Amino acid sequence: MKAAVIVFPGSNCDRDIQVAIEQSTGQPCAMIWHKETTLPRLDLIVVPGGFSYGDYLRSGAMAAHSPIMRAVKAEADKGVAVLGICNGFQVLTEAHLLPGVLMKNRDLRFICRDVDLRVEATDTVFTRRYRKGQVVRFPIAHNDGNYFADPVTIKTLEDEGRVAFRYCDANGNVTEAANPNGSLNNIAGILNARRNVLGMMPHPERLADMLLGGIDGRPMFDGLVEALAA
Amino acid sequence: MSAITPEIVKRHGLTPEEYQKVLDIMGREPNLTELGIFSVMWSEHCSYKSSKKWLKTLPTKAPWVICGPGENAGVIDIGDGQACIFKMESHNHPSFIEPYQGAATGVGGILRDVFTMGARPVANLNALRFGDPSHAKTRHLVSGVVAGIGGYGNCMGIPTVGGECEFHPCYNGNILVNAMTVGVADTDKIFYSAAAGLGNPLVYVGSRTGRDGIHGATMASAEFDEDSEEKRPTVQVGDPFTEKRVLEACLELMATDAIVAIQDMGAAGLTCSTFEMASKGGMGVELNLDLVPKRAADMTAYELMLSESQERMVMVLKPGREDEARAIFEKWELEFAVVGHLTDTGRLTLTMGGKVVGDLPIDPLAEASPEYDRPWVPTPAPKALSVDDVPAPNDPLAALKRLIGSPDLCEKRWIWEQYDHMVMGDTVGRPGGDAAVVRVHGTKKALAITTDCTPRYCLADPKEGGKQAVAEAWRNITAVGATPLAITDCLNFGNPEKPKIMGQLVACIQGMSEACSALDFPVVSGNVSLYNETSGEGIRPTPAIGGVGLIKDVTKSVGLALGSDQTLIVVGETTGHLGQSLYLREIAGREEGAPPPVDLASERRNGDFVRGLIDAKRVAACHDLSGGGLLVGVAEMAMAGGVGAAIEAPQGTPPLHAWLFGEDQGRYLLAVTDAAAILADAAKAKVPAAVIGRTGDDALTLNGGHSISLAELKSAHQGWLPEFMSAP
Numbered sequence: 001m002k003a004a005v006i007v008f009p010g011s012n013c014d015r016d017i018q019v020a021i022e023q024s025t026g027q028p029c030a031m032i033w034h035k036e037t038t039l040p041r042l043d044l045i046v047v048p049g050g051f052s053y054g055d056y057l058r059s060g061a062m063a064a065h066s067p068i069m070r071a072v073k074a075e076a077d078k079g080v081a082v083l084g085i086c087n088g089f090q091v092l093t094e095a096h097l098l099p100g101v102l103m104k105n106r107d108l109r110f111i112c113r114d115v116d117l118r119v120e121a122t123d124t125v126f127t128r129r130y131r132k133g134q135v136v137r138f139p140i141a142h143n144d145g146n147y148f149a150d151p152v153t154i155k156t157l158e159d160e161g162r163v164a165f166r167y168c169d170a171n172g173n174v175t176e177a178a179n180p181n182g183s184l185n186n187i188a189g190i191l192n193a194r195r196n197v198l199g200m201m202p203h204p205e206r207l208a209d210m211l212l213g214g215i216d217g218r219p220m221f222d223g224l225v226e227a228l229a230a
Numbered sequence: 231m232s233a234i235t236p237e238i239v240k241r242h243g244l245t246p247e248e249y250q251k252v253l254d255i256m257g258r259e260p261n262l263t264e265l266g267i268f269s270v271m272w273s274e275h276c277s278y279k280s281s282k283k284w285l286k287t288l289p290t291k292a293p294w295v296i297c298g299p300g301e302n303a304g305v306i307d308i309g310d311g312q313a314c315i316f317k318m319e320s321h322n323h324p325s326f327i328e329p330y331q332g333a334a335t336g337v338g339g340i341l342r343d344v345f346t347m348g349a350r351p352v353a354n355l356n357a358l359r360f361g362d363p364s365h366a367k368t369r370h371l372v373s374g375v376v377a378g379i380g381g382y383g384n385c386m387g388i389p390t391v392g393g394e395c396e397f398h399p400c401y402n403g404n405i406l407v408n409a410m411t412v413g414v415a416d417t418d419k420i421f422y423s424a425a426a427g428l429g430n431p432l433v434y435v436g437s438r439t440g441r442d443g444i445h446g447a448t449m450a451s452a453e454f455d456e457d458s459e460e461k462r463p464t465v466q467v468g469d470p471f472t473e474k475r476v477l478e479a480c481l482e483l484m485a486t487d488a489i490v491a492i493q494d495m496g497a498a499g500l501t502c503s504t505f506e507m508a509s510k511g512g513m514g515v516e517l518n519l520d521l522v523p524k525r526a527a528d529m530t531a532y533e534l535m536l537s538e539s540q541e542r543m544v545m546v547l548k549p550g551r552e553d554e555a556r557a558i559f560e561k562w563e564l565e566f567a568v569v570g571h572l573t574d575t576g577r578l579t580l581t582m583g584g585k586v587v588g589d590l591p592i593d594p595l596a597e598a599s600p601e602y603d604r605p606w607v608p609t610p611a612p613k614a615l616s617v618d619d620v621p622a623p624n625d626p627l628a629a630l631k632r633l634i635g636s637p638d639l640c641e642k643r644w645i646w647e648q649y650d651h652m653v654m655g656d657t658v659g660r661p662g663g664d665a666a667v668v669r670v671h672g673t674k675k676a677l678a679i680t681t682d683c684t685p686r687y688c689l690a691d692p693k694e695g696g697k698q699a700v701a702e703a704w705r706n707i708t709a710v711g712a713t714p715l716a717i718t719d720c721l722n723f724g725n726p727e728k729p730k731i732m733g734q735l736v737a738c739i740q741g742m743s744e745a746c747s748a749l750d751f752p753v754v755s756g757n758v759s760l761y762n763e764t765s766g767e768g769i770r771p772t773p774a775i776g777g778v779g780l781i782k783d784v785t786k787s788v789g790l791a792l793g794s795d796q797t798l799i800v801v802g803e804t805t806g807h808l809g810q811s812l813y814l815r816e817i818a819g820r821e822e823g824a825p826p827p828v829d830l831a832s833e834r835r836n837g838d839f840v841r842g843l844i845d846a847k848r849v850a851a852c853h854d855l856s857g858g859g860l861l862v863g864v865a866e867m868a869m870a871g872g873v874g875a876a877i878e879a880p881q882g883t884p885p886l887h888a889w890l891f892g893e894d895q896g897r898y899l900l901a902v903t904d905a906a907a908i909l910a911d912a913a914k915a916k917v918p919a920a921v922i923g924r925t926g927d928d929a930l931t932l933n934g935g936h937s938i939s940l941a942e943l944k945s946a947h948q949g950w951l952p953e954f955m956s957a958p
Contacts, residue, residue, distance in 0.1 A: 009562060010471050012387020016655040049653075051385040054471025110380050110648045141384070141650040206652050211669065211784065213660070 003044040004030040013049030020205035024221035034066040043228035047088030060090030089199035100149030106182030112141040118168040125227040129219035136216040138202035145201040147183035165189035242269035270498035280726035304754025315349035318410035318776040320759035325407040329374025334382040334468040342494035348421040349413025356393040357774040361402030380648040385470035390649035391666035403764025408720040410776040423493040425511035432570040436542040440525035443538025475562040488551035495542040514573035519582040523565040531587040606732035615809035615823025627938040635946035664709040676784035678712030685770035687825030696741025703777030708837040711844035712779035719756040724768025734771040748830035790853040791871030797905035802897030806888025813891035833896040851901040861890040877923040
């Protein structure tokens with residue numbers, strides 16, 4: 001699997017995701033500067049977490065207009081897998097690769113902790129190694145993770161099974177108490193209509209190493225390798 | 231030229247005697263820019279004039295110390311050609327005036343100190359002290375400081391992995407915000423600040439210079455009064471996005487060999503940085519202020535030299551390497567300007583608009599910086615408190631519940647969940663443990679990092695308190711299985727011109743020195759913050775210690791979470807010392823007596839024994855015993871693991887409440903499976919050790935009868951801070 005991570009000024013989870021991907025692929029994962037205008041042939045493009053452009057204006061808004069994003073869109077349109085994590089999810093919504101917006105957390109504070117997620121869609125290259133309804137533990141670390149979209153969009157996402165992950169309690173119940181940031185329908189991650197673009201606030205790359213407290217994130221990368229290694 | 235009146239001299243914080251020295255050095259009356267430069271260079275904050283004499287007495291050497299105090303940060307060897315670079319610094323005054331920006335720029339400043347030396351920062355910690363929770367400003371200050379620390383560190387992508395937070399009325403008008411950064415570099419890629427090479431270009435990088443923070447260093451060297459909040463314009467505004475780019479650009483340039491010397495611009499900005507570089511290298515500097523990138527076109531020489539605008543660095547490059555360096559900084563969309571060059575005049579010459587606007591001799595100014603032997607009086611020895619004078623509680627478990635739900639002992643999750651403590655993917659020991667454990671990227675080894683101080687001990691007996699602060703840092707690092715290597719310190723005290731306060735500073739340093747020597751735990755960097763007084767009331771002496779240790783195999787590190795079917799062993803002697811304990815304060819409502827003495831020989835013996843057990847994989851969980859004593863320690867381990875324990879207290883002396891809540895030093899609680907063998911080994915090593923209970927179930931049970939559920943304990947422990955912060 002040929003993977004690359006896009007690096008914006010202010011990206012700061014770029015190395016973390018590179019480490020997680022290389023752990024699963026055993027191959028180097030390229031880092032691509034945002035000023036580039038073309039991409040090599042890739043199987044997976046990652047838009048990493050961080051504070052691209054310092055979250056100034058709106059989180060993700062400036063990065064969405066970086067030169068490289070035109071190429072990312074073109075590749076996504078061709079069906080290449082694109083994964084946006086945390087700030088990467090925000091960038092993908094601002095770039096209109098995914099619908100909706102990520103607003104300030106309900107409690108107006110940055111939150112960093114492990115959360116339980118229910119896997120809702122497994123028919124994707126990102127989630128094929130999980131079971132539907134499986135509860136996994138990923139960390140979140142964000143100011144703006146409160147997913148919002150208009151009722152028609154939410155209905156479409158739900159009807160088309162495009163909600164990939166939902167915040168839940170340890171038993172898989174989707175409750176208000178288990179919703180860390182106020183997201184509509186406890187949405188933690190969504191897919192585009194073609195299911196090759198996933199945006200999610202939680203960080204699978206942060207729990208892909210037993211020493212760090214868990215490996216629930218690892219099946220995502222192993223699954224991508226399995227699906228995309230050609 | 232404007233005449234310098236005594237009033238102007240006074241406003242620059244210089245005494246008439248100091249001004250006479252200025253005249254002697256200059257051989258003429260200085261202009262305002264020059265006076266401003268003397269003022270900041272000789273401020274307490276930059277010159278350490280009150281503390282220098284005593285700081286020199288601290289132990290600073292060990293075979294693993296690569297660079298001790300005097301550079302931007304301390305450097306120690308962590309093997310495999312790698313070094314750990316770290317420092318702690320205060321940002322107390324700005325944080326009280328403007329908590330978000332004050333705390334944020336405190337983090338930004340300490341990060342720069344570390345990456346200036348070539349290290350990639352890998353962890354941030356902090357030591358916070360606020361006033362009485364019932365004080366009208368406390369909640370606002372906690373909220374702003376925590377958001378500011380998080381705002382800066384999170385955006386930088388450096389995990390904030392640990393720290394401490396306490397409350398006491400003595401900090402009502404003068405909170406303490408001490409920030410620590412730890413970084414990792416290759417030992418052959420460490421950068422220093424001594425300028426060298428006649429004619430070499432002096433380069434300015436980072437943000438533009440604005441009018442913010444002018445005379446911040448002078449502000450930090452004066453007492454507060456009611457008008458202090460009017461000083462808000464002297465608090466700088468931080469921009470972590472710029473700092474992140476400065477970090478990446480500097481590290482990129484440092485990977486080449488283009489840099490001769492580099493220094494960040496912190497307190498007193500361009501003045502302090504150029505002086506330090508020139509003075510250390512024995513060079514002169516010619517600086518063209520027209521070339522300094524500015525935010526406002528009409529800034530004066532005075533403003534440019536004294537601005538404390540953040541996220542700026544100055545460096546000396548090898549000749550001809552300017553274009554290569556410029557390309558890197560332009561890639562990161564940062565300012566880059568050649569603003570001058572090195573000379574052999576031994577002078578700092580400032581030009582603007584083609585005219586010389588300042589001309590100062592470097593060495594005489596730096597060397598003549600005042601050093602005071604301020605008068606001091608020893609702190610009277612505290613009256614020891616007899617255990618018989620402290621009433622036993624009706625219900626020890628109810629007392630425990632109150633203690634772990636008190637502001638100082640309650641869970642600080644509300645704080646550390648606002649810090650990204652996992653970014654960089656190496657946080658093995660997250661906040662809430664004895665020491666944070668951060669793996670050195672790409673290796674099997676890890677750094678153990680902690681911040682510690684017990685100001686109530688330091689007030690009662692500054693020398694024992696100074697010893698205890700160092701010993702507790704050493705113990706916390708030991709408790710996760712690491713070998714303690716070195717410390718940084720942040721000495722927060724009141725007005726040193728008062729002999730009583732000066733006596734506290736002297737004795738704390740003496741106590742620290744003893745502990746550093748006995749524990750092979752030298753001081754490699756630090757910072758002094760004096761004049762922490764408001765309207766004549768000083769804070770408690772607070773020598774915050776930041777300790778760093780190394781564990782060679784991170785998989786051997788242990789946490790404090792109990793498991794089932796383990797035996798609890800207390801290592802170290804329990805005499806039931808209640809003087810200055812949290813039990814005495816929180817349950818009996820008294821703050822008195824002598825603090826627990828620190829026996830450094832047994833501290834070392836006990837710690838080395840525990841570390842050996844952890845290294846031999848014979849310990850399932852370990853916790854250092856400190857504030858609140860043994861029962862609080864058991865409760866913390868039980869809550870962390872979600873497993874209860876049955877405690878059997880010994881009969882006879884000390885009385886039960888003293889045994890449960892005494893704060894005797896040099897102790898650890900271990901959860902083990904081969905208790906008998908460990909007790910035998912302890913006896914051989916002459917280390918006191920005793921079995922005090924077994925783990926299991928979901929409650930704490932005392933002497934086979936009375937019990938309290940973990941759920942009840944957790945609700946008390948976790949409840950206080952979120953409730954306090956969300957109260958209307």
